Amino acid sequence: MARRKPQGKTKVDPEKTIKPWEEYLHKEQTKEQKNARRQYRAPLHVSKTLPQLKRTRLSRLVRNVVIVLAILLTIGGSAAYFLTPFSRVREISVTGTTIAADQAVIDQSGIRSGAGLFHVFLHRQDYTRHLLKQMPLLKKVAIKRTGINDIVLQVKEYPVVGYAVKAGIYHPILSTGTVVSGGQSKPVGNYPVYADFTKAAHLQAAVKVYASLAAHVQTDISEIHDIGDKDNPNRVMLYLNDGNKVIADLDSLKQKMVYYPAMKAQLKGPGIVDLEVGAYAVPNSTAKDTKKP
Structure with missing residues (x-):
């Protein structure tokens, strides 16, 4: 009976076995380096951040001071204006009359010289309604300001x-x-x-x-x-x-x-x-x- 010859062992190439492992390790290292670069932030030096912080605080302070001064000047200017003669009605005139007497229109309007301009224009609708009621001859009335503190009553009469x-x-x-x-x-x-x-x-x-x-x-x-x-x-x-x-x-x-x-x-x-x-x-x-x- 003939004996079989033993089969020979297959040879493995070490380079082929190590190379994929090296490639894998290289990829992992590359990922770690990228992640490290993303997470890394250079620490801010105090010498660089302190001047910037001072400028920010200074700009905010200046802005707040300007706002407060503007409010105070507005209030002060308004108070000063109401204390001056410019805030009062100086003269009253009438335009648009052909039948009605100008003085009668002024008298019936209820507006007097020395009245506060702000009050007159705040209640101008009340003044016009009153004048139209008192003088049926008038069809329309408009109260306008001329100059600094003069008032003109622009009227339109019924034909x-x-x-x-x-x-x-x-x-x-x-x-x-x-x-x-x-x-x-x-x-x-x-x-x-x-x-x-x-x-x-x-x-x-x-x-x-x-x-x-x-x-x-x-x-x-x-x-x-x-x-x-x-x-x-x-x-x-x-x-x-x-x-x-x-x-x-x-x-x-x-x-x-x-x-x-x-x-x-x-x-x-x-x-x-x-x-x-x-x-x-x-x-x-x-x-x-x-x-x-």
């Missing part, structure tokens, strides 16, 4: 459409139909005079009709008288600047005034043009005018 005569005093009538309580001894401007109107509603109706007329017709009318009766309470008589009179109904006055030039041409002198029902003209000598305004 005046005529005057109502009461006991010889001419009271302005506004476009709203309101009759101003204050008046003057004679009218101002080219506005008609409303006479003999005893009812406020009737006067307002006449004012509304007058406002609807053409501008050239309005300027031709000097007086409007109420001559209404039971048969026609809307009957009025117009006195024109050319010397003629026009009898008309308020409801149809605007439409029928277009016939006036033709009716006027029929007259050789002053007369009456009746537009109440039809349209005809008669001289004053033959007119039967039983109602003398």
Whole structure:
């Protein structure tokens, strides 16, 4: 029986075995070095940090001092201002008036010379509301400052459409139909005079009709008288600047005034043009005018 020959042992290369281990160790060392560099911080030297800390503290101190000084100066300046005459109203003026008297606007405003400017402008809405309530003639009021301590009252009036005569005093009538309580001894401007109107509603109706007329017709009318009766309470008589009179109904006055030039041409002198029902003209000598305004 033949015997087997023993197999030979495999040889191992030491370099191949050690090399992977060395590579592993090298990688681990590299990681440790990187981690050490990341975690490492150079200690700050006192000689470098102390000046920087001083500068920071100094800048904060300066900033706080500036803030405190600014507050104190503001308070002190404000207190000094309120003690000076510049904080008080020196003069009061009015602009925008055509009918209302400037002094009346100043008196009714409640603002007086010597009043505190700060108080006036703090309560300016109260002053304007009070003035508008006291003077219905005024539509808008604005309180402005001019110069250092002067006040100007900028007003806008309601349009005046005529005057109502009461006991010889001419009271302005506004476009709203309101009759101003204050008046003057004679009218101002080219506005008609409303006479003999005893009812406020009737006067307002006449004012509304007058406002609807053409501008050239309005300027031709000097007086409007109420001559209404039971048969026609809307009957009025117009006195024109050319010397003629026009009898008309308020409801149809605007439409029928277009016939006036033709009716006027029929007259050789002053007369009456009746537009109440039809349209005809008669001289004053033959007119039967039983109602003398």
